[in-house]
Amino acid sequence: xxxxxxxxxxxxxxxxxxxxxxxxxxxxxxxxxxxxxxxxxxxxxxxxxxxxxxxxxxxxxxxxxxxxxxxxxxxxxxxxxxxxxxxxxxxxxxxxxxxxxxxxxxxxxxxxxxxxxxxxxxxxxxxxxxxxxxx
Amino acid sequence: xxxxxxxxxxxxxxxxxxxxxxxxxxxxxxxxxxxxxxxxxxxxxxxxxxxxxxxxxxxxxxxxxxxxxxxxxxxxxxxxxxxxxxxxxxxxxxxxxxxxxxxxxxxxxxxxxxxxxxxxxxxxxxxxxxxxxxxxxxxxxxxxxxxxxxxxxxxxxxxxxxxxxxxxxxxxxxxxxxxxxxxxxxxxxxxxxxxxxxxxxxxxxxxxxxxxxxxxxxxxxxxxxxxxxxxxxxxxxxxxxxxxxxxxxxxxxxxxxxxxxxxxxxxxxxxxxxxxxxxxxxxxxxxxx
Ligand code: SF4
Ligand code: SF4
Numbered sequence: 270x271x272x273x274x275x276x277x278x279x280x281x282x283x284x285x286x287x288x289x290x291x292x293x294x295x296x297x298x299x300x301x302x303x304x305x306x307x308x309x310x311x312x313x314x315x316x317x318x319x320x321x322x323x324x325x326x327x328x329x330x331x332x333x334x335x336x337x338x339x340x341x342x343x344x345x346x347x348x349x350x351x352x353x354x355x356x357x358x359x360x361x362x363x364x365x366x367x368x369x370x371x372x373x374x375x376x377x378x379x380x381x382x383x384x385x386x387x388x389x390x391x392x393x394x395x396x397x398x399x400x401x402x403x404x
Numbered sequence: 405x406x407x408x409x410x411x412x413x414x415x416x417x418x419x420x421x422x423x424x425x426x427x428x429x430x431x432x433x434x435x436x437x438x439x440x441x442x443x444x445x446x447x448x449x450x451x452x453x454x455x456x457x458x459x460x461x462x463x464x465x466x467x468x469x470x471x472x473x474x475x476x477x478x479x480x481x482x483x484x485x486x487x488x489x490x491x492x493x494x495x496x497x498x499x500x501x502x503x504x505x506x507x508x509x510x511x512x513x514x515x516x517x518x519x520x521x522x523x524x525x526x527x528x529x530x531x532x533x534x535x536x537x538x539x540x541x542x543x544x545x546x547x548x549x550x551x552x553x554x555x556x557x558x559x560x561x562x563x564x565x566x567x568x569x570x571x572x573x574x575x576x577x578x579x580x581x582x583x584x585x586x587x588x589x590x591x592x593x594x595x596x597x598x599x600x601x602x603x604x605x606x607x608x609x610x611x612x613x614x615x616x617x618x619x620x621x622x623x624x625x626x627x628x629x630x631x632x633x634x635x636x637x638x639x640x641x642x643x644x645x646x647x648x649x650x651x652x653x654x655x656x657x658x659x660x661x662x663x664x665x666x667x668x669x670x671x672x673x674x675x676x677x678x679x680x681x682x683x684x685x686x687x688x689x690x691x692x693x
Contacts, residue, residue, distance in 0.1 A: 289454070291453065309593050309594045310606065313606045341603065341606060343598070343599050344449060344597070345594035345597070346559050347558065350558045350560055359452055364452075364453060367453060390601065391419065392448075393412075393481075393483060393598075396445060397449045397632070398601035398602060400449050400598075402601075402602060
């Protein structure tokens, strides 16, 4: 992928917004990959957690928003617990979900859930799911 | 000893077996879990955006009601524990959030409640030695995998009361009950949590990884501390066999169900019949029920 960098690109509005609502210093990440190594959902992701933060560091928030990774993050906090720089990547994932939800609307439609699952799944799954997948 | 108790939505409905076995076991050990007179849902996930006051209001209201009932709060569901514990810290340590939440909820709460996980109370206040003394049916010969999940371990500085990378509180309880706690690598790995509602296949794969790790260490039973972990680990087994040939089902209980059984309590209200992988033949075979 070819990215043209400039001060405007690196500090664009979306980058500032991610920084503001996640409360994280994006540049603290030095790309060691510890987060991706420990992420239990990495096997299913199209982009590793450390790649998501790298894109955001480089001003490519749109690219990050296209990734399935932000929806596959289970907020398990393993990345945050192990990051040697104290970056809370789970908050960056949440910030990206928030921006995507505000822009594109809900990611989960309750009508798409199978009736059998609706009857069986614990309340906690739905409440948690709707907190993460709807706006 | 009495302690105010927050059951949470799922223990009040789908996970009655967890709630009933927690209350009965605690009572047997001299601890009365007194349900809060008024409570609401904690939100089931801790909000991760700075300034998300709306999603903090629910758990904050629970904390405010709990503080009126006493100085401490016992929580059995590890997810509720995580959300309440983290919210309490925000209220205690962040002045701006504290003021906003108190203004919105018409309260004057400073965050001085002590939020305690039930396992933590069993360890620190009852003591596993005393639990061991109270055991009427030792679980001799049973090989049990203690599954901690995420919520009592991470973020470590905010919620952990155990070694976050190598926890052992639940293993120690299992040992006190006379069973063998198997050592396995995935005890704190995520089961998939709410991904279940959108990506069931991914959740099944994550849960499989945990169960396979436990089984490689010889486990014949897994115990959990969260209704969503229990559900994912248990129900997702339906589809594991088709993706992983040779997969053998393994029952997943709440740790309190196993505790109650070892204490010799009547398991009538424990809802052992509501699990997807029926644990009863294993327990009957060991003469435990
Ligand atoms: S562990 Fe932390 S520093 Fe390392 S790549 Fe991940 S976010 Fe960056
Ligand atoms: S919080 Fe999300 S990104 Fe971080 S380890 Fe867990 S699933 Fe992966």
